[in-house]
Amino acid sequence: MYVLLIFSAAFMSFISDQPISSDCKCKEIKLYGRVQFVEHFEDFKIKFVDNFPDIKVKFVDYNPSKCGE
Template sequence: MIALAHPILSFLAGLSAVSAADCSFKGIELKGKVQFVESFPDIKIQYVDSFPDIKVKFVESFPDDCGEWQVVESFPDFKVQIVTSFPDVKVQVVDSFPGVK
């Protein structure tokens, strides 16, 4: 029975929880104003150099497109916590062409 679980776990591990159709994670749009927190995040992210779930561009204003994030200290659209393992979403920071493939 354990042998059957490995292919299923491998398949599930390869699936991204980020929806490319609406640029969201569990109903949270991955654009807009973001606040970085140490606890009680909406999303746990891990920075990666390759194979991201989403490419993010940090902007100073008008974070209206998928993958555009504006860092704020209050009134965020969503809160994130940076982790080094077991992230909800893997993020690659880019200077251009943000979004989900």
């Protein structure tokens, strides 16, 4: 029984994808640059939260160069 639980936990940790990679991409889509908010056929579903965000987003007027701009 315990072996099955350990195997299941290890398997799930290997197949679960990281939401944001170290080069600021999610599912091979960059997370900086021009953004367009749409209601249908979106690449990502977003949720605005006050606490514990996955990524902090900053709206800028100039060319974005960092993750989340």
